[in-house]
Amino acid sequence: MKKILLILFTFHFSLLTSMAQTLEVSQAKVNAGRTGFQQPITATFELRNKGRRRLLIESVKPDCGCTAVEYPKEVAAGEKFTIKMTYDAKMLGHFQKMAAVVSNGSQKPVYLTMRGLVVPEVLDYTGNYPLALGNMLYDNNVLEFDDVNKGDTPMQEIHVMNNGEEPMQPHLMHLPPYLSATMKPEILEPGKGGTLSVTLNSDKLRDFGLTQTSVYLGRRLGEKVSKDSEIPVSVVLLPHLQDYDEFSKALAPQLQISATDIDFTDFGGKKKKTTDVVLYNTGKTTLKISSMQLFTTGLKVTLSKQELDPDQTALLKITGYAEDLQKLRTKPRILMITNDPDHAKVVININVK
Numbered sequence: 024m025k026k027i028l029l030i031l032f033t034f035h036f037s038l039l040t041s042m043a044q045t046l047e048v049s050q051a052k053v054n055a056g057r058t059g060f061q062q063p064i065t066a067t068f069e070l071r072n073k074g075r076r077r078l079l080i081e082s083v084k085p086d087c088g089c090t091a092v093e094y095p096k097e098v099a100a101g102e103k104f105t106i107k108m109t110y111d112a113k114m115l116g117h118f119q120k121m122a123a124v125v126s127n128g129s130q131k132p133v134y135l136t137m138r139g140l141v142v143p144e145v146l147d148y149t150g151n152y153p154l155a156l157g158n159m160l161y162d163n164n165v166l167e168f169d170d171v172n173k174g175d176t177p178m179q180e181i182h183v184m185n186n187g188e189e190p191m192q193p194h195l196m197h198l199p200p201y202l203s204a205t206m207k208p209e210i211l212e213p214g215k216g217g218t219l220s221v222t223l224n225s226d227k228l229r230d231f232g233l234t235q236t237s238v239y240l241g242r243r244l245g246e247k248v249s250k251d252s253e254i255p256v257s258v259v260l261l262p263h264l265q266d267y268d269e270f271s272k273a274l275a276p277q278l279q280i281s282a283t284d285i286d287f288t289d290f291g292g293k294k295k296k297t298t299d300v301v302l303y304n305t306g307k308t309t310l311k312i313s314s315m316q317l318f319t320t321g322l323k324v325t326l327s328k329q330e331l332d333p334d335q336t337a338l339l340k341i342t343g344y345a346e347d348l349q350k351l352r353t354k355p356r357i358l359m360i361t362n363d364p365d366h367a368k369v370v371i372n373i374n375v376k
Contacts, residue, residue: 044128044129044130045072045073045074045075045076045078045128045129046070046071046072046073046078046124046126046128046129046133047070047071047072047073048068048069048070048133048135049068049069049070049071050068050069051068051133051134051135051136052135052136052137052138053066053067053068053135053136053137053138054137054138054139054157054158054187054188054189055110055137055138055139055158056139056140056157056158056186056187056188057139057140057141057142057186057187057188057213057214058112058139058140058141058142059112059141059142059143059144060112060113060115060141060142060143060144061111061112061113062112063109063110063111063112064109064110064112064139064141065107065108065109065110066107066108066109066110066137066139067105067106067107068105068106068107068108068135069103069104069105070103070104070105070106071101071102071103071104072098072099072100072101072102072104072128073101074100074128075100075101076100077097077098077099077100078097078098078099078100078126078127078128079096079097079126079127080094080095080096080097080098080124080125080126081125081126081127082123082124082125083106083122083123083124083125083135084122084123084125085108085120085121085122086120086121086122086123087120089110089111089113089114089120090108090109090110090111090120090122090137091108091109091111092106092107092108092109092122093106093107093109094106094107094124106122106124106135108120108122108135108137110137110139112141114141115141115142115143116140116141117138117139117140117141117188118138118139118140118141119136119137119138120136120137120138121134121135121136121137122134122135139188140188151182151184152182152183152184152216155186156240156242156251156252157187157242158185158186158187158188158191158242159183159184159185159186159187159191159193159240159242160183160184160185160186161181161182161183161184161193161219161240162181162182163179163180163181163182163254164240164253164254164352165254165255165352165353166179166181166221166238166254166255166256166257167179167256167257168223168256168257168258168259169259170259170261170368171223171225171228171258171259171260171261172225172260172261172263173225173226173228173260173263174225174226175223175225176222176223176224176225177222177223177225178220178221178222178223179220179221180218180219180220180221181218181219181221181240181254182216182217182218182219183206183211183216183217183218183219184211184215184216185211185212185213185214185215185216186213186214187213188213189213190210190211190212190213191210191211191242191243192206192209192210192211192241192242192243192244193206193211193217193219193240193241193242194206194219194240194241194244195219195221195238195239195240195241195254196238196239196240196241196246196248197237197238197239197248198238199236199238200224200227201223201224201225201227201228201234201258202221202222202223202224202236202238202256203221203222203224204219204220204221204222204238205219205220205222206218206219206220207220221238223258225258225260228258228260230260231260231261231262231313231314231360232259232260232313232314232316232358232360233257233258233259233314233316233318233358234257234258234260235255235256235257235258235318236255236256237253237254237255237256238253238254238256239252239253239254240252240254255352255353257318257353259358259368261360261367261368262313262360262362262367272364273307274306274307274308275306275307275308275362275363275364276304276306276307276308276309276310276311276331276333276361276362276363277304277305277306277310277363277365277366278302278303278304278305278306278310278361278363278365278366278369279302279303279304279305280300280301280302280303280369280371281300281301281302281303282298282300282371283369283370283371283372284371284372284374285298285300285341285343285371285372285373285374286374287343287345287348287355287373287374287375288374288375288376290343290345293345294344294345294346295342295343295344295345296342296343296345297340297341297342297343298340298341298343299338299339299340299341300338300339300340300341300371301336301337301338301339302326302331302336302337302338302339303331303335303336304331304332304333304334304335304336305333305334306333306363307333308333309330309331309332309333310330310331310332310361310362310363311329311330311361311362312326312329312330312331312337312359312360312361313329313360313361313362314358314359314360315357315358315359315360316357316358317355317356317357317358318353318354318355318356318357318358319351319353319354319355319356320347320351321343321344321347321348321350321351321355322341322342322343322344322348322355322357322373323341323342323344324339324340324341324342324357325339325340326338326339326340327339341357341371341373343355343373343375348373348375349375351375354372354373355373355375356370356371356372356373357370357371357373358370359371
């Protein structure tokens, strides 16, 4: 009898475990912001199958015919996915629409809610603010400080627009010691824009050449960072070169380079491609290449030697990897720092598109 009870208990426990909710929603309610009359607006929901078996989505049923949905039928174990709800915006004013997700990942339907505002007309901000992070529109997702000398404090700007219905507080997170940022105005009301100013303090940089990091754009204080909010930052700090008069300049090293633009647009179906660049010292003293750095992934470089006596050459081999280069957000480049007063910084551009 005890054995039978144990078997029944084990079966019941296994059944409850198999029915446990495995459909996880990161945010069940999404504010889609404002849109113009009869200009459909879309909310994207991020979900995950946290179970050990395949997730089957039977249906995603919106609460009215004014809302269309887009979703996958199957999701592998552990995978993330999205469900999109699009409202046709055929009625003015505030709206709230729901959809029920029916799947084998939960015992009851999981409800998703989108809300927003339909106004008579909406300004087209896509030209001025081509990027979006939820309801925050902005115009710059890469910060590059080129040709910086020690002591310089250059500044770059990110222009931000609040396209939502609630005030937001745009700011940058994970700033390194050599960067500072200010937002004016500090609070953005709905429909208003502002400027996020980012200043570099070059005195706090330790190394010449390329310094890279990432900062993250936030809409409100305490917001978590994500890949979508990442803003890569690169700084090129030039070395301090002695002042050359005409006589001493005639004795300085002089770099000649066979190419500063490399074409990696066609790999011919291969996974990688290699190009050779020749460096030549036509000066009177030793040419020293003190630094060689890559702005992005997807490249591999090898230099035959870093010091070239007069009339000597060095071979720079550049290998590009097709799959990695096609995924980049920023332009791939190679940076060289030399003691040639006319070519203290040399940039080799890699063309991939």
